[in-house]
Amino acid sequence: MILSCKDIHKSFGGIKAIQGCSFTVKKNKITAIIGPNGSGKTTMFNVISKLIDPDSGTIEFDGQDVTSLKDYELSKLGISRTFQDVKLFQNLTIREHLQIALSDSDERLLSNLFRTKDVESEKIQEVMEIVGLDKPLETYATDLSYGQRKLLDLAIGIAKPHSLLMLDEPVAGVNPRLRDSIKNILRELNNRGESILLIEHDMNFVMDLVDHIFVMDAGKVIAEGSPEEIQNDPYVLAAYLGNCGDEEEIECWT
């Protein structure tokens, strides 16, 4: 077990976004969180990566209580995450992005003063090959297409030293070919022993890839199990369909 959330609560103003959410993520497995829009998936991600403080509940990472840690401290312990709306550094190049992700010494001002880089180029190259991003390293983030930014974001997540990789909708808005290649990348990473937690709406992608699924609705987990179990759980289907007014959403469940 690498991550465990117990009874997390979080409200914004009067809105209860998370109401007693608990789940655990096993090591070396791919775990997915699914559920309708507004069910609190991304909020849970933000709570786990400590961008948001929970009102109550505990988060354990690698056997350690991390509930009171700051976002960057937790990240240093070994959590990598990506965002649903890809957030890059507009004025930096691909190389600089990966350098920041890979480096553990760039926060020191004086010892870096006379260096231009502190990361081996091979390491950067290696990550580029894993994700298959075929672009010159000196390309600025603003000059990348949506799909390429999605890949760079994934590359940053992989490059940053971590023991848990959290991906918020890794294939949202990408074309089917890129979706399949991302699926292969994640499968390959998992074969190497990576633990992955992802949020995804694309059910074909999820059912095909993951080992374990948690279904969230209205801020808590309403069901869990293997892809087969979830697909055949009438309660889940009912709860989901009952809450989902969006037609596209329904389609991806059928």
Next chain:
Amino acid sequence: MIISAYQTHIFILIFIYIILAVSLNLALGYTGLLNLGHVAFFGIGAYTSALLAIEGLPYIAAVIIAGLFASVFGYLLVKATDKLKGDYMAMATLGFSFVVYSLLLNLRDITRGAMGIPGIPKPSILGLTIRTNDQYLIFVMAVCAISVFIMYRMVNSPFGKLLEANRDNAVNLRVLGKNTFALKYKAMMTSAFFAGVSGSLYAHYITFIDPTSFYIAELILILTIVIVGGLASIKGSIVATIVIIYVPEMLKMLELPASVLGPVRQALYAMILIAILMIRPRGIFGKVDLE
């Protein structure tokens, strides 16, 4: 000397302002800290150095303490304004420069208030006293070269890339495990240090300072320089300092009375600032927008 006494004077000011402008760009342009209190660091440096030198401290010690003292304020300012967003951070830092200005005016036992501090000694380094303006020019040129070189190295180092990353997207940077608060205060402390150093150079050159030299007019000047030159461009700040300080000197040819010349120059700076914001907000060499 090859250049006239007047030219020497202008060049000395240009080198002092290059340090001031590049150091502001480090905070404002590279790190994305919306600091309108930079002129306060300049003033803190000038007063600290002047008062210590008058007390008999060697110049080297005075200028370094001036820089360090300014950077302590830099740390406190980041600590205080860290959570404020956009224009509120700008207003709070502007408020900081008002507070410093009114303290310089009112701590009369220390600063002599509006009367200012006359008779600031010329620097003396390793037994060599700088007597003429030509010597002072060489001295400020050297200090300027060292300061700009350090800041240039800093922004081009892996650390400097983190500063730019912080400006572009601080949340993403924290998720990558970087302590953005520490980055910000390190950048602001460096920025304030060099502002303090340039304040010291200014005080010991003019030999008289009073609080009005460190207020809105001065703030407009350095903001104009940094924005005209372009955010996150050291080259831009250097070029813009030369242009912005030098060009209004041509007003001298209009032979305006001295009492009008000052306000005409100030009005011109303000006009340039508004014009650049309206026509080309990224400045001459800038890469990024002020958000």
Next chain:
Amino acid sequence: MKNEIKTSLGGKTIALLAQSIINGLITGSIYALVASGYSLIYSTNNFMHFAHGISVVAAGYMVYWLFSLVGIPFYVTCIITVILSAIFGLAMYRLIYLPLQKKGASNVILLIASIGILTFFQNVIQIAFGSGVKLVGYIEVSKGITFAGVTMTLLQIVILIISLIIFILLYQFMQKTKTGRNMRAVSNNSELASIVGINHIRISDISFLIGSALAGVAGILVALEQNLSPFMGTNLMIKGFTGAVIGGINYVPGSIVGSFLLGMAENLGILVLPSGYKDAIAFSMLFLFLLFKPNGILGKKEGRFDK
């Protein structure tokens, strides 16, 4: 303040406090006139119009020019000044801010531009009128009315009454007229307001017109009460802004209350501090409120903080 505080006898602490509070009310009423216009503009436009201070000073010099130099009757001068102030404010919006906004400028750029405008016109005034102080002197300042140990001049009473009348009119306008209600709607939720068909630019025009007219009134009173100098705009603006921040920058009644509190804090503060610290008190309050209570004591709770 021109009042002589008589402290020759002991045991006059209460009179001294009362005098300070009265002085604070009078100072505060001028701050409040500056702040209310500023807040009105902020609440509907959501950016900091720091150049508001120059509208006040320009109005003061307008009175000096038209009344003291040209010799136009005082009340006519006042009417012209208020009208011109309103047009001046509208011109700043239409010629500088609106074009900047159309180019997608951030609030910080608008703030820097407004500091530029303030500096520009301060220097223009200095070029036109010189740096020496100017006195309008329409109402005698020296005559004081003493009641229960508290002295007020006729002029101060006039200032207090005029500002109270203006605030009541402003409140009535905001509450009772359709335009006033639209302005409040924009200030509460500009997106929703534009969905229901309120023209944002028209509301901004009106807020600049009214806000700057208020600055014009403030300028007239300042011209009557103080010596005019070209660079007083910065200081007046900081005071008005501080008052607005204390009370709640996006809420006009709040900024009026905040300004009166500031006036009193300054005048009570110098009972224990040297009088030179008046500005330091205000600047420190500004800084502290921005840091710890940026929404002010009555302001609406909006996110002023980052996350």
